[in-house]
Amino acid sequence: MIIEGGGTKKGFGGLVEHADICLSLKDYKGIVEHNPGDMTITLKAGTSYLEVQNYLAGFNQMISLDPFANEHTSIGGVIAANDSGPKRLGYGSARDAVIGMRLVYPDGSLIRAGGKVVKNVAGYDMNKLFIGSMGTLAVISEITLKLRPVANYQSLVLISFPAGNLDVIKQFVVTVLDSLMEPITLELLSPTLAAKLTGRREYTAAIQFEDVESSVHYQTTYLENLKPEGGTFTILQQEDANLFWQAFYDLYPGLNAENKTKSAALKVGLKNMEVLELLEVTERLESGQIHLLAHGGLGHGISQVYLYGESDRILSAIQEIRKLTSAKGGYAIVKHLPFSERLKINIWDESPSYFFLLKQIKAKVDPNNILNEKRYVGGI
Amino acid sequence: MISDFKDKLSAIFPIEKFSVEEGSHDLGNRAEVTVRPTMEQEIADLVSFAHSNGKK
Numbered sequence: 001m002i003i004e005g006g007g008t009k010k011g012f013g014g015l016v017e018h019a020d021i022c023l024s025l026k027d028y029k030g031i032v033e034h035n036p037g038d039m040t041i042t043l044k045a046g047t048s049y050l051e052v053q054n055y056l057a058g059f060n061q062m063i064s065l066d067p068f069a070n071e072h073t074s075i076g077g078v079i080a081a082n083d084s085g086p087k088r089l090g091y092g093s094a095r096d097a098v099i100g101m102r103l104v105y106p107d108g109s110l111i112r113a114g115g116k117v118v119k120n121v122a123g124y125d126m127n128k129l130f131i132g133s134m135g136t137l138a139v140i141s142e143i144t145l146k147l148r149p150v151a152n153y154q155s156l157v158l159i160s161f162p163a164g165n166l167d168v169i170k171q172f173v174v175t176v177l178d179s180l181m182e183p184i185t186l187e188l189l190s191p192t193l194a195a196k197l198t199g200r201r202e203y204t205a206a207i208q209f210e211d212v213e214s215s216v217h218y219q220t221t222y223l224e225n226l227k228p229e230g231g232t233f234t235i236l237q238q239e240d241a242n243l244f245w246q247a248f249y250d251l252y253p254g255l256n257a258e259n260k261t262k263s264a265a266l267k268v269g270l271k272n273m274e275v276l277e278l279l280e281v282t283e284r285l286e287s288g289q290i291h292l293l294a295h296g297g298l299g300h301g302i303s304q305v306y307l308y309g310e311s312d313r314i315l316s317a318i319q320e321i322r323k324l325t326s327a328k329g330g331y332a333i334v335k336h337l338p339f340s341e342r343l344k345i346n347i348w349d350e351s352p353s354y355f356f357l358l359k360q361i362k363a364k365v366d367p368n369n370i371l372n373e374k375r376y377v378g379g380i
Numbered sequence: 381m382i383s384d385f386k387d388k389l390s391a392i393f394p395i396e397k398f399s400v401e402e403g404s405h406d407l408g409n410r411a412e413v414t415v416r417p418t419m420e421q422e423i424a425d426l427v428s429f430a431h432s433n434g435k436k
Binding site for chain 2: 001002004010011014017018019020021022023024025026027028044102104105106107108109110139141142254338339368370371
């Protein structure tokens with residue numbers, strides 16, 4: 001049995017092409033309970049992420065998650081894949097936002113993890129086991145999330161580094177991280193990606209602030225004083241910032257019917273400053289045969305690389321990127337790749353040292369491999 | 381999965397909740413049948429069905 005929500009992650013994992021049953025949760029949607037005073041919401045797993053955010057905007061609240069493909073994805077898909085974007089720096093990840101779940105175990109029994117209130121410390125936090133397990137341990141039925149108030153004001157600062165000197169970028173980032181500033185994003189765009197989004201082919205930092213207006217202005221002014229020599233400093237406020245981010249998320253290759261079979265997406269995990277080396281590698285690999293767009297979080301170390309080209313070029317570029325991640329002790333997971341190509345490469349990179357634990361948990365919970373077989377790391 | 385699982389499945393699920401997915405399957409993830417439950421109990425019944433009738 002395979003499980004599907006919004007269908008945005010069909011190219012993510014999965015080495016079994018044919019299943020007997022596709023459990024589609026597209027019609028299993030809706031708000032079960034919303035407590036505006038407690039700032040919590042309980043949703044059915046198939047509920048559209050975007051529809052919930054639009055509903056919550058009426059209460060000046062939001063789900064503090066930042067997934068890719070956000071116009072199409074379901075909340076269950078975001079949680080099952082532990083998806084997150086640049087705003088993870090300020091918002092945290094799914095494991096920070098989820099406070100309770102209802103799940104259907106592989107034998108059909110219903111279980112509950114966590115609760116519906118923010119202050120809940122009884123027992124193990126079992127939610128964390130299921131978040132990011134790609135639906136291999138249970139079918140997520142309901143999710144309870146804590147909410148965040150929508151900020152009064154937001155600004156996105158784009159700072160370009162025309163010299164392309166990574167030491168200058170590193171010094172800038174260290175200064176920002178050591179300061180009292182509280183950016184929601186501290187994302188570095190590769191020159192190729194920056195050219196697509198801003199028209200300037202230069203390393204560009206995208207730094208978002210969300211707070212009361214005076215605080216946002218104070219922080220953007222602070223950044224302006226750190227602007228590198230010759231660099232551009234652009235502030236996108238309120239709706240302009242939203243438009244930038246939407247264009248940013250729309251680049252996700254799994255969405256575009258024209259190129260989704262000749263593209264790949266990687267999620268790369270490294271130490272914060274090693275993101276600079278990753279982006280340097282992606283720029284070096286850029287050629288007439290393969291096109292790479294990359295961005296990385298200098299505050300959380302998670303990067304995304306989108307690759308476009310013929311399959312052999314894509315696979316070769318992934319191997320090159322993995323040389324770096326392997327040398328640094330990081331990882332490069334393939335988030336999107338056509339099925340035939342997924343068979344040629346280890347989607348999940350090298351299994352982690354605790355893989356034996358994952359295997360034993362799967363064997364205990366789903367001994368017959370009923371749910372999403374071979375969807376997860378190491379063929380789980 | 382036993383060969384007549386669709387018949388067995390149709391005995392416990394309304395046929396209107398079945399569908400055959402249209403369009404491209406170039407990313408994989410094909411299935412013999414797609415079921416779209418609308419209630420939690422239906423999900424549980426479906427998983428339980430797969431557990432009982434699936435491979436051993």
